[in-house]
Amino acid sequence: xxxxxxxxxxxxxxxxxxxxxxxxxxxxxxxxxxxxxxxxxxxxxxxxxxxxxxxxxxxxxxxxxxxxxxxxxxxxxxxxxxxxxxxxxxxxxxxxxxxxxxxxxxxxxxxxxxxxxxxxxxxxxxxxxxxxxxxxxxxxxxxxxxxxxxx
Amino acid sequence: xxxxxxxxxxxxxxxxxxxxxxxxxxxxxxxxxxxxxxxxxxxxxxxxxxxxxxxxxxxxxxxxxxxxxxxxxxxxxxxxxxxxx
Numbered sequence: 001x002x003x004x005x006x007x008x009x010x011x012x013x014x015x016x017x018x019x020x021x022x023x024x025x026x027x028x029x030x031x032x033x034x035x036x037x038x039x040x041x042x043x044x045x046x047x048x049x050x051x052x053x054x055x056x057x058x059x060x061x062x063x064x065x066x067x068x069x070x071x072x073x074x075x076x077x078x079x080x081x082x083x084x085x086x087x088x089x090x091x092x093x094x095x096x097x098x099x100x101x102x103x104x105x106x107x108x109x110x111x112x113x114x115x116x117x118x119x120x121x122x123x124x125x126x127x128x129x130x131x132x133x134x135x136x137x138x139x140x141x142x143x144x145x146x147x148x149x150x151x
Numbered sequence: 152x153x154x155x156x157x158x159x160x161x162x163x164x165x166x167x168x169x170x171x172x173x174x175x176x177x178x179x180x181x182x183x184x185x186x187x188x189x190x191x192x193x194x195x196x197x198x199x200x201x202x203x204x205x206x207x208x209x210x211x212x213x214x215x216x217x218x219x220x221x222x223x224x225x226x227x228x229x230x231x232x233x234x235x236x
Contacts, residue, residue, distance in 0.1 A: 033236050047235065048159060048160055049235070050157070050159055050209070050212070050228060050230070052212055053209060053212035053213075053228070056212050056213075057214075078235060078236075089235075089236070090235070090236050110236060113235060113236050114233075114235065114236040115233065116214065116233065117233060117235045117236070118159065118209070118228075118230060118233050118235075119233055119234065119235025119236070120159060120160035120230065120231065120233060120234050120235070121234045121235070122160070131160055131161045131231065131234075132234045133232075133234070134231070134232035134233065134234050
């Protein structure tokens with residue numbers, strides 16, 4: 001399941017919902033991305049996105065993860081709007097019978113989300129406001145998965 | 152061909168428009184050609200698309216390369232490399 005929302009999320013509640021009524025899950029991995037203040041340089045982070053395409057991309061990424069690993073459940077929640085340092089930005093949860101699939105799928109989901117989901121971060125702080133630049137390391141992380149798929 | 156065009160993040164700020172309907176001539180067949188055509192529309196477009204190789208595009212909400220054909224597109228979007236997560 002995927003969700004794009006302004007409000008925060010409760011990790012415990014999300015995991016409880018994902019597990020509710022089932023006893024076949026043996027491993028749950030969660031990843032949470034949060035806003036850093038970068039030693040006082042960032043007071044506020046605003047996330048813009050391409051409504052419609054964002055949801056479509058997240059669904060596509062989730063389907064791809066489910067095709068690659070035997071997952072029993074997966075969840076991506078991504079926030080938009082204005083956030084402060086310490087706030088949660090993104091949640092990825094993967095559940096499988098054994099831990100390897102859950103760990104790998106969670107990393108895959110984040111790596112792909114970083115390079116394909118249409119979100120843009122704008123940071124503001126004492127030094128003014130600026131659009132965050134994409135990190136080349138994110139593209140490298142995604143291409144590692146593409147190489148593995150091609151092997 | 153009337154196409155709805157959307158701009159995001161700093162591309163949007165530079166062109167000063169969020170969304171618009173455009174009607175490029177039939178000779179404009181690809182994303183790259185559409186960018187060249189847009190750059191002729193004014194200094195703000197020329198500035199936004201000056202380094203066109205960094206601009207990402209989507210047709211009908213699917214990522215495409217600059218050589219993609221825009222024939223039949225309902226919605227084209229231009230934006231910087233994404234920075235979510």
